[in-house]
Amino acid sequence: MANLQISGVEKVYPNGFKAIHGIDLKVEDGEFIVLVGPSGCGKSTLLRMIAGLETVTGGTIQIGDRVVNDLEPADRDIAMVFQNYALYPHMSVYQNMSYGLRNRGFPKAAIEERVQKAASILQLDGLLDRRPRQLSGGQRQRVAMGRAIVREPAAFLFDEPLSNLDAKLRVQMRVEIKQLQRRLGTTSVYVTHDQIEAMTMADRLVVMNAGVAEQIGTPIDLYEKPSSVFVGGFIGSPAMNFMPGQVEADGRHLTLADGSRLVLPADGRTVEPGRSVTIGVRPEHLMPSSDTDSALKFEIVLVEHLGADTLLYGLASAVQGAGEGGLLTVRMSGHHVMPAGTVIPLVADPSHLHLFDVATGRRI
Amino acid sequence: MVENRPWLTVFSHLVLILGIGVVVLPLWVTLVSSTHAGEDLLRSPIPMWFGNQMFENYSQMLSSGMKHVSGQPLTGMMLNSLIMALSIAIGKIAISLIAAFAICYFRFPFRMTCFWLIFITLMLPVEVRILPTYEVIANVFTPLTKLLALLGYEGTDVVIAGFSIDLDVSMLDSYAGLTLPLIASATATFLFRQFFLTVPDELTEAARIDGAGPMKFFRDILLPLSRTNIAALFVILFIFGWNQYLWPLLVTTDPSYATVVMGIQRMVNVADIEPQWNLVMAASMLAMLPPVAIVIGMQRLFVKGLVETEK
Ligand SMILES: Nc1ncnc2c1ncn2[C@@H]1O[C@H](COP(=O)(O)OP(=O)(O)O)[C@@H](O)[C@H]1O
Ligand SMILES: [Mg+2]
Numbered sequence: 001m002a003n004l005q006i007s008g009v010e011k012v013y014p015n016g017f018k019a020i021h022g023i024d025l026k027v028e029d030g031e032f033i034v035l036v037g038p039s040g041c042g043k044s045t046l047l048r049m050i051a052g053l054e055t056v057t058g059g060t061i062q063i064g065d066r067v068v069n070d071l072e073p074a075d076r077d078i079a080m081v082f083q084n085y086a087l088y089p090h091m092s093v094y095q096n097m098s099y100g101l102r103n104r105g106f107p108k109a110a111i112e113e114r115v116q117k118a119a120s121i122l123q124l125d126g127l128l129d130r131r132p133r134q135l136s137g138g139q140r141q142r143v144a145m146g147r148a149i150v151r152e153p154a155a156f157l158f159d160e161p162l163s164n165l166d167a168k169l170r171v172q173m174r175v176e177i178k179q180l181q182r183r184l185g186t187t188s189v190y191v192t193h194d195q196i197e198a199m200t201m202a203d204r205l206v207v208m209n210a211g212v213a214e215q216i217g218t219p220i221d222l223y224e225k226p227s228s229v230f231v232g233g234f235i236g237s238p239a240m241n242f243m244p245g246q247v248e249a250d251g252r253h254l255t256l257a258d259g260s261r262l263v264l265p266a267d268g269r270t271v272e273p274g275r276s277v278t279i280g281v282r283p284e285h286l287m288p289s290s291d292t293d294s295a296l297k298f299e300i301v302l303v304e305h306l307g308a309d310t311l312l313y314g315l316a317s318a319v320q321g322a323g324e325g326g327l328l329t330v331r332m333s334g335h336h337v338m339p340a341g342t343v344i345p346l347v348a349d350p351s352h353l354h355l356f357d358v359a360t361g362r363r364i
Numbered sequence: 365m366v367e368n369r370p371w372l373t374v375f376s377h378l379v380l381i382l383g384i385g386v387v388v389l390p391l392w393v394t395l396v397s398s399t400h401a402g403e404d405l406l407r408s409p410i411p412m413w414f415g416n417q418m419f420e421n422y423s424q425m426l427s428s429g430m431k432h433v434s435g436q437p438l439t440g441m442m443l444n445s446l447i448m449a450l451s452i453a454i455g456k457i458a459i460s461l462i463a464a465f466a467i468c469y470f471r472f473p474f475r476m477t478c479f480w481l482i483f484i485t486l487m488l489p490v491e492v493r494i495l496p497t498y499e500v501i502a503n504v505f506t507p508l509t510k511l512l513a514l515l516g517y518e519g520t521d522v523v524i525a526g527f528s529i530d531l532d533v534s535m536l537d538s539y540a541g542l543t544l545p546l547i548a549s550a551t552a553t554f555l556f557r558q559f560f561l562t563v564p565d566e567l568t569e570a571a572r573i574d575g576a577g578p579m580k581f582f583r584d585i586l587l588p589l590s591r592t593n594i595a596a597l598f599v600i601l602f603i604f605g606w607n608q609y610l611w612p613l614l615v616t617t618d619p620s621y622a623t624v625v626m627g628i629q630r631m632v633n634v635a636d637i638e639p640q641w642n643l644v645m646a647a648s649m650l651a652m653l654p655p656v657a658i659v660i661g662m663q664r665l666f667v668k669g670l671v672e673t674e675k
Binding site for chain 2: 078087089100103
């Protein structure tokens, strides 16, 4: 067990491409950190630098109290679970799990004990003699996990380990991995592009964008206080709505593009009057209003019934878009039958309005 | 493809039977001829059913050979062929595996140059480079003496620190001369490289994290994964080596290095008398046995190596 400290880490690939622009991150002992972001933002690169599979071109990576920048992967006391499992196809499950220990010269009896223990934790008892190709996807995933846990490393590294599984199995394995990590208490860094996976598994998330850590925090932090337009749009499903607005002279209201008005949160934050901002509102924080004058006009295009919730997709001229306005999403709890074409006035919950700078996209 | 048309079935069977006939008939004639006395084969029509001289023909070939052609038993030649074919197959596979491993998994200066140099030799099989290769085998130091001659130094002796070194080592009439030039070629290297490229990077990385160094990775992961490819290549190369004719003919004059293919050729090309076809056919049958045994013995792995991609 150990903590993991990443300080000012940068990565420039040999072809000159800068994939990581200086990231600082401190992972506490036993913490489950998820790196999340769109494809190509550098998640794998960062993880592979921690693993030692890519060279570190700037900054330091520290596992426990050792700087590991120049150590071979095998000497870093980490274990990695790959997206395609990377099981050795010609070895049995037992050999797959014990290979790392054998290379380290563990005595046979100790290997046997560790593998058996891992196998029983992962319900692989009856499968130890099988070859990987004789296993289902979920079982292969478990073997890959088993190979990681028999090593009893200081940290687990996961690179999108669930993306090859079908949706149902993914949810099940997600719970299993999280439980296992709790039980073992091993520091973990987990990479995914799936924000739901990230939100459900993480103790803390790192939202990455184009090689930069946009925000680091707990899932609730990120959800309630996204530090930028990017984080707000990336975290949460359906995604946050964005629209342009301007702070009114009284500093307490916002005017939208279609002339409608929203009340600013009265939480003591002051925004200079007249300033143009980007307003972010989550779909669940928009609700129908009786005040038809100043409310936002929303024309329903499509209604989705999820059972517990109803999602309304529609056009609003307050949102920038082509023609008669941009797309807006509203989430209402319970059943609501509304035909397409209905126009309803909307207001936003003032305590859940997010304001971002128009130019930088940072939270105000 | 599943088709259900009777005449198509009949037709495809006819084609298959015809094909088998074309392949099997010569073999059948060889086999049958090898069991007759020499005179029977000079009359027409040639016999299509077994005679009663099988034991005599085969034992004569194996024990004493043909009297008026070198008079050597076939066993010695078969042994030579076996040594040559095995050396070529094993040598080529060993060297190619290592070369492909180096090219795919290590980053060293001029790596791609090395690859292309190896690749270019694909265009230069022994038949094409036969004269220069012969010269090098006749004297291993030929390239060096030529180089020295270019630099103005004539002669085949070099005096270094008082020792005179004779730059004249011949590999004619030796197993090394028979096999080395045939081992040096790029086909197998290229095939292994292509196979190694299909091995997922993640596997290599997993092995690195599991603490396997390069050689351990080669032994524990890459070799077992290449098993079927090695088997397929072994079969192909063994037959390639066994069937060599031109090169052995060129580099061996000593009959004790004759290979079985050369031997059969000499039995047919006799002057003044009719070839003893019954004995020639017996020799041919015997010469066919080892390749057939190899193919049958390694059939399962061989087919797997050709069709399966186990990953
Ligand atoms: N070996 C490489 N050489 C050059 N660029 C690379 C290399 N590997 C990845 N990249 C680039 O670095 C960026 C980040 O890649 P990666 O970390 O794999 O993204 P992801 O977040 O999808 O895992 C991508 O733009 C990718 O094209
Ligand atoms: Mg990735």
